[in-house]
Amino acid sequence: MKGTIMTAETEVSIPKGGMFLIEQALPEAIFTPEDFSDELKMIGQTTENFVENEIVPIIPRLEKLEAGLSEDLLRKLGEMGLLGIEIAEEYGGIDLPKTASMLVAEKLAPSGGFSTTFGAHQSIGSLPIVYFGNPEQKAKYLPKLATAEIIGAYALTEPNAGSDALSGTTKATLSADGKHYILEGTKMWITNAGFANLFTVFAKVDGAKEKFSAFLVERDWEGVSTGAEEHKMGIKSSSTRMVMFDKVKVPVENLLGEVGQGPKIAFNILNTGRFKLGAGALGGAKAALGIAAKYSLERKQFGQTISNFGMMQEKLAEIALRCFAVESVVYRTAGLIDDAIGEETDGFKRLKCIEEYAVECSVIKVLGSEILDFAVDEGVQIHGGYGFSAEYAIERAYRDSRIQRLYEGTNEINRMLIPGMLLKRAIKGDLPLLPAAQRISREVLDPSLDASADDGLLGEEMSVVNNLKKIVLMLSGAAAMKFGPKLDHEQEVLARIADIIMLTYASESAILRTRKIAANGGETALHANMVRVYVHDAAEKAATLAREAVCRFVEGDDLTVYLSTLRRLTKHAPVNTVALRRTIAKAVLEANGYPLHY
């Protein structure tokens, strides 16, 4: 995707998706939370206020699935315009940049399971029509979705079709008069099913795999029914049910897109959901950090608050610094997507712009859901036994978190997608990965060609990142050569490559953001400390991951060469991470939580 963005001095082209592995972006070219406009900040603040005043106090009632409560909240959010952030003005929305929808997702996170209710409606429940609906479908449904007069849901998964989403058996058969599709099948884990009025349902026309298609199905139609509420581990305040379709007559005008477009719709919509999901998870992690930090400042043991203890401080610092890295990734990617979309109004073209960054979106989903799980787990630990009691907010946060690694593509599926999509793009010629890999292999053999040194702010850390990129290119190239088309069967190797890619993107984004703040005259002592610890640990983790991957498919003398190269590439100066974490923890405790705000 080519386009241009204006920066202060220069005009630069918008990097392609995955380009971060090949070229180092300039700090001024990346988008950061510090670049939020005043309006965006006000939108974030308004959402935060609404959550704090209107949602958090009624979470216990929401958790009991009290009838009508979620729908009322959605309608209030609709009135405020929050449901229309991705809907065009002509259909009752306000169509804001994706950065806004990500910030809203982040700020909604402390509402617990309700943020899933919101996402199922605003994101995957409405966007199929936004991107694939024809003008009649848009006019009929979008204005009502923007106000929550009707509530949307997305019905893809089936009892026997989860990660293998296209293997479902729901069937649509054209009626003899050609006016209806007769829909038969069962969908599972459908969020908002208890009260949704409109389902985007995926089914195979005539049961044929190549005719996998999407349909807009209204709840009131004969033959649509739902099962009982599922008893879930967490996000209990969101409604989750089975939805059954028994010979439902779906008018042909409610076919979404064309017959056979189902996979494209399904995966694109999940992809647009992923970056918001990651942003939401980041919000949840920050909220958990706030809860844990406050508790540590109140709880006294051995005659002092537990916030004084090194092991508690280390946990708080680690959550904070990982949040910083994920936050840098989330909004850098938001900026990439928004720059690529620019003034484009055509839905398909916009979707292409988002798809361009599908790798980055998967990274956000995995990193976000895993920092959240880490934060709530350590949050419970900081609470000690009290963290195990349902009387404490961290207990619910812990249970609510777990789903995030599962839905919208499990993290395993996303780990497969990350290197998979990159290689596919390289083969298609969309990304110059192969020339870069060749350059790297020359460089690796001849260290005098090495150009990874960097003398800017956090130069040591940036040179680590430069080397991590080489490891990714080296490993992917070698694995592709070794396994060829069978690489798909090497899930363990692919997952390790994915992990190193994620560490690389997160480390680089955090460094570039810190450099940008410094270049604009901002205070960066805390940011730099967080980066130092994150990148140090990233290098350690990457070293282990890369070794494990290489040992899978290289043997003998070659292995010796690879391992010594890896040692050289992951070498870094020792860092006093204990001291740095204490400093970071101090900032967390002073701020009663995440120490940066926007």
Added chain:
Amino acid sequence: MNILVGISQVPDTATKIAIGADGTSIDTKGVKFIVNPYDEFALEEGLRLREKHGGTVTAVSVGGESAKEVLRTALAMQVDKAILVKSEVNGDSFAVAKQLADVAKEIAADIVLFGRQSVDYDSFQVPPMVAELLDIPSITMISKLDIVGTSVTAERDIEGGKETISASLPCVVSAQKGLNEPRYPKLPDIMKAKSKPIEERPASTIAARTQVIGLDLPLAKGKGTILGDTDADITELLKLLHEEAKVI
């Protein structure tokens, strides 16, 4: 009805305050600023008065460049006009009140609404001072407001009960929590607020009547001492209260 609402920008109530290097102001580095929470009730009441009686709502703030942020919030909540009186006055209520009274006079305000206090300096002084300067009635800390024609009826929460007060327009009122539920700005209005003008004007020169000479954080809470209930303990208690706590 000409409705004027005075709003101020204050540090987020969750902020941990640090004192600046000059010792007389807070260190604003890393501090998040918000609309003074009590002023939100005043803003909401102003908007409701307009809905009921017609007229215009003007929001005014006395402060530096950053006070524009709270005026933008007011614009997003749909006030008609926003005025920033540029002043770096640090905590002198009279100087602030004078600026606000000048604006009220200029627009011939029928009613001037404030929050009961600004949660930064907590002086509670500005609303009654503005009323004095304009020589009009003032009702502070109201929890209910009714206006019929020019007659104003307001309720105030007082210790253990309620006080109902009547006055006539023009007047000044200051809002207590519970007066109303402030609305949330709508996203389309937030987006439109950025292109609405904020009228800026210099502060009139007025000598501050007070000066902040020092700010101190509260002392950290000391360790308590638990005594028994024998006569010796009572003697000890008296001794401690006299010699250590120095309260008797």
